Amino acid sequence: MPSAKRPPRRSLVTGANRGLGLEFVRQLLAHGDHVVATCRHPARANALNRLVGEHPGRLHVLPLDLADPKSHAELARELPLVIDGIDLLINNAGVLHSGERFGDVPPAQLDETLRTNASGPFLLTQTLAPLLVDGGKVANLSSVLGSIASTDGFHTPSYAISKAAQNMATVLLASALRERRIAVVALHPGWVQTDMGGSGAQISAETSVRGLLKAIDGASIDDSGRFIDWQGKALPW
Incomplete structure (x- = not known):
């Protein structure tokens, strides 16, 4: 049943096939x-795809x-066929290459990480901006x-540099979309038990x-334009 705390909305989640992205989909559907x-x-x-069968008409999976x-x-061309606006865009998709050492950071790896973690969310939000509803998030x-x-x-280093750049993108997007009262926030999910976070992480994806x-x-x-963690606490830039 939809949550009593807020009405249902139209949400888009990137990187939704596993980890935090998949858990976002589950909990948004539950709402x-x-x-x-x-x-x-x-x-x-x-x-x-199993969730699509469990929630007919309310979940669409797109490449x-x-x-x-x-x-x-x-x-952006396909979205109007399945949804008539976006109330919430969750830029979740990202990559992390472990094991990098100073003096041996592969240039291609750094470039790929920047494209996925920083340029990607910024450019996608720019592209989807006409579909975001005024007052959305x-x-x-x-x-x-x-x-x-x-x-x-x-x-x-590749991950850290890309996330610092993504944080700047958050502040810039917040400025660009403020006239439409679209709130843009940067979120730290904590150290989460996912493929990226590892089994030694502190909290579950659900939490x-x-x-x-x-x-x-x-x-x-x-x-x-704020940077906060999963508990709502402000983080330093």
């Missing part, structure tokens, strides 16, 4: 939302390669690893997403 879930290879997204702007344009899944003020060593959705629901236009 009664109409959800568009995107991933690079929908035919292989078995868990998503998206976040690193390819042509894919953004194709998604954009949630960019960031990371405390992208906080320059919190950096204490040479850790995951993280529950907190993130609470933070998103509570965000107003006055919060646009």
Whole structure:
């Protein structure tokens, strides 16, 4: 049943085939939302496709390669066939290459990470802006690893650099969309038990997403451009 706390909305989630993205889809559906879930290879997204059968008419799975702007344009063309606007855009898709060491960071790896984690969400939001409803929300899944003020060593450089750039994109998008009262926030999900976070992580995807959705629901236009964590606490840039 739809949540009593808010009416159902039209939500789009990127990187929805696993981890946090898949959990976002599950919880948004539980709230009664109409959800568009995107991933690079929908035919292989078995868990998503099972959810389509469980929520007929309320979940659509569409292809998206976040690193390819042509894919953004194709998604924008297909969306009006399944949804008549976007109340909430969750830019969740991202990549993390572990094991990088100073002096041996592959240029191609850094370029790919920047395209996916920073350029991708910025350009996709720009492309989908005409479909965002006035007063809607954009949630960019960031990371405390992208906080320059919190950096204490040479850790995951490609990922950290890309998330710092994504944080700037969040602030710029907040400025660009403020006239339409669209709130744009950067969110740190915590250290989550996913393929990216690893089994030693501190919290489950279910707990993280529950907190993130609470933070998103509570965000107003006055919060646009902020960097907060899954518990709603402000983080330093």
